[in-house]
Amino acid sequence: MKLTPKLWKVLLVVAGILYFAFAAVAAQAFLGEGFEQANQWKKDRPSAYYLNVLILIAVFFIFLGLFNRFVISFLATHVVAGGLVVISFYKFGFLGENLYPWDLLLYSNVFNLLPNLLQEVNAGALLLGLAVVVAGVSGLIAYWWMKRPKPLFRLKWWARVPLLLLAAVFLCLFVFYRSIPGVEAGLKDRAEVTNITWDQNKNYAENGFFLTFLLNMQSAIIWAPSGYNERAIEEIMARLEAEQSPSDAEAPAQQPNIIFIMSESFWDPTLLEGARFEPDPMPFVREHQNGALLSPTFGGGTSNVEFELLTGFTNMFLPTGSVPYQQYIKSEIPALPNYLADKGYKPLAIHPYPKWFWNREEVYEHMGFEEFIDIDGFEDPLYKGPFVSDAQVTETIIEQIEAADEPVFIHAVTMQNHTSYNEDKYEEFTVETEVPEGVDPVLNLLLRSFTQGVQDADAAFAELAAYAEASDEPTLIVFFGDHLPAIGPDYKLFKQTDFVPRGVGESAWELDDFRKMRSTPLAIWNNYGADVPELGTVSPNTLASVALDLAGVDKPLFYKAVDLFRDVMPGYTVDVKVDADDELYRITPDEVEALKQDYELLQYDRLFGEQYSSELKK
Template sequence: MSLLKWLDKRPMLQFAGISMLLNLLVEILSRRSITAGFEFLLANPLLFLYNAAIILLTLSVSLACKRRYFTMIIVSVIWLGLGVANCVLLGFRTTPLAAIDFQILKSVDSIISMYLNQIEIILIAVVLLCVLAGIIIAWKRTPKKKPKLLAAISAVIAVAIFIAASTSFLVKAQALASNFGNLADAYKDFGFAYCFSRSLIDRGITKPDNYSEEEISRVLKAIHADETLAPELTPNIIMVQLESFFDVNYLKGLSFSENPVPVFARLKESCPHGFLTVPSIGAGTANTEFEILTGMNLGYFGAGEYPYKSVLHKETCESICYDLRELGYTNHAIHNHEGTFYQRHVVFSNLGFDTYTSLEYMNNVEYTPIGWAKDAVLTGEVMKALASTSGQDFIYTISVQAHGRYPQEVVDPGQKITVAGIEGEKKRVAFEYFVNQLYETDAFIDALTAELSTFEEPVVLVFFGDHLPSFGIENEDLSNANRFQAEYVVWSNFPLEVSRQDLSSYQLNAYILKQLGINNGILTKLHQTLFDQEDYQAALEMMEYDMVCGEQIAYGGVSPHLPTELQMGVSEINVSGIRRENENAYVYGEGFTEWSQVIIDGNQVDAIFIDGNTLMIAAGDMEPGVSLVVAQIGDKTILSETSIYQCP
């Protein structure tokens, strides 16, 4: 009897061998190294077998199918596809593939050209077509077999019990973790199959064992939740989240023709500052943003979770915006990128923002050689937001200029700063490009502080980096020895005593508010009161669960935070008139940008942007009596529309 026939009569043994082979291939792809893949097998044989068992569980379903071998091929292709996708993804960022990535594919679609060139996109398409062709051939040629439903059920149950028992044993032995403090390290330590599978099912916050009304009441009493201060001064508060920004002088062994961040360095010498531990590296801007705005520790959420795509997509959440609203603040968000990215045009309403100015509402935008909007435009947008109200403003500004993927060929011969100490021409070129983008972002910091230094109202301005860039930076490469540490600095146009303190990003807003004598909000009080207490993290986890996944006992059973009527742009766009001239027609109004499109009787027509007050369309499109609106459209989504203008 041949080996194949022998294995054919013993399908579970066959599946076991395939699962171990698939696991090895996936680990090699995940670690982007053949050697590292085998090292995981040899150094962690129990974890390797545990991950193989997870793959075996999915293969076992094949027993219930007539086309057993075809189903086995499909399952194998899926696992290999995930491994390849993770391998490719890790070439652009440090965070490995998680289930949530498939939920944010729509956001990625608009920026794919900044990461992949046309040849790479074509190659991916060809590979996908080849895989599809292979699947079709497999469907036609693989034999049918009598389904073994009982055997399949027995196999699935047996493997599932083995996995459950192994999970319990490995967790108790501290060889496996159920919560990931660092997703990238978790994939390396525990294996791709386990971590990715956990990201599929792990959502929200796990219920603490001692969660109860009595425990919530105890925490509320400890933080004096019913005692809200009356601050003497309520200045405008501006927080500026800087894309991939950090002081590159912390990198060992590198030298620069001049300091790439001279302004930030100068501010650190004269202003309060500290390290800021963020939840991600190389990507994950929205998660740093979430922690800053809400004061919630993302570590208590699911593996690889993006709250912007889960809990915040439909529900509100306590935030600094809701807290400051109690003091009369108007809350603005500003971002020089597409408004739909990370679904911010939806999420910001659930975080309490009143206005959101995205790229589609900006004029005079300059771009980097690879297509990201430059940060210089943000200075004017911040000043517009301040001028749009007569009261106090909270402004959360998100920059984008230093975003990757960083080109490995020179795209700007006029770059000012050169770097020495990097091995490899392509790596040096990519890092020099990044450093020169930092230099321009640093100039934006200078321009904004200069503008605000003469502003008549009191202002507190906080700059901070969202994460380090995706250059494979390790702790040993940094003099501060922590690749999850960005920095923050606090500037003000009035005397403000702020002590130096290293923080995590979820602590920053409460820390800033404390310096101003503001303690509105339950989480704000919790951070300010329990920061150095032994039960700080346990209380924070309890309160996060209660607010996001629990019974909202802290709020009396019903959250007081209602979604806001989010206005796109700080001022409404309007149409004031039209004029026909020969073959052209002109639409006049206020607030037009290059993203303004004319819609007539529900149909979009070709429009040419002339200036902020004028759009031009074909006269034939503007018949008397038609209904006309101007819409701001980003990523094929209408973000806002003007009131209907009836054409005379």
């Protein structure tokens, strides 16, 4: 049978469709447990599978409409789709999360951390793979440039334009599925596809990478909560004012310094059953611990913890996976620093890393920090391992306290115990660790590096407290870990020590496992005799209110809404919610819904809305 040009074109189109059909399964296999699991997904979720295939074809059609070259369009589709999948694979390995659309805004962070992350992967294999891809693409480009082969086929403009538009409209159906009438219901009822925003790992596993990635795009767009208007905010504020009462805490004779220390990856490793540590790596924190911080993140995403801490807002009212520092804070917002500045404090931030990271320089200015001491503000700093030491951060805090004529509010974010925890991270170790029998010995070396950082952070906290104890200035210190450390891919240390159940990702976890993997030590210390209550498990958004009470500083009405919510639901994250009786929930209980609605309306007003509730307008 002779292949006529027309038949050749048909076969080429069929081959392309078959390739994309395979690519959708291959992506799922690469991101999951292999082809057996991916083929099972194809059988169990046929509609989701075919939608992923059609998305790839639509992307190809867009490139074809633009370039009118089959091979170039095919390669462009392959590079874009394959690149997203590879990035998602490595992100999941380190942080337990897939790639979200807004992650693409954080490329500078990824490049900056790449040298440390490469220590955790087979860098040789990765670089070899990249070299092969680059060589292959370069070879094809060189061949095309030298030979200028005749296009396999070309489309007339009247065919290209409709093809491009139809493909773009098809993709937009998923990007704006909530806004286009009938699309969301059609996906749910006919295709059995639901955007599982509350469990993104399940979302990607059930709906496939490409479909879920598009469905998440609209989540970057924030809609006003139902009922948001000036009158609604005024009514909420009036209710809060009627319920406002003075704090029970006794105010110190003079305004105290308020120090927040957000300690990088600080966590109690002695919670690993069967592991041994000599000596206790965190004696000072253990002595003064008042509760546990329920972090909204694991292994990274530090800025999201800061966001809750400094604003009183919660990530629960934002799209899963979003980064407020990058996406939302583009102008002045009511936050703890600018409020304390109005109360006579000097608010300053300390972080021994470049100020552009997580967009902190811009965000801190919008929050009202008068000064931000980043890595360039440290003169000949003391390093321990690859990062500035926690002892150096303590020394800088003391310098700022002594240099100020007014009380200071210092928000310090440490860096020493940041990943990676390779065995030669430090030249000397003053702590020894031993993992239980049967655990990969390499993990013990990583655990020792991490634990050394814990010991140093504890010692730095103790040093700051000793300085404050000897000082005649009243000082309040709030110390906590921002999140648990990522030690090994896919929670390897935690699974091999049976801290959490084994299995891919978080699939086998119960609510208590999520709490364990999100809880870090919280210690509040002061030198003026204020009684610090036992806080239990609390989210970062509650800490500013607690600190203001202990410091004897009047609070904005907004924090009354935070307090009312904390009284019934002190721990509030996507994965697990903790009520005042220490009961755990997956979904917000109905009895909390009214308080939640008020809180959400106020947060929207202050972050995205007209700021009717903002003390900045007063």
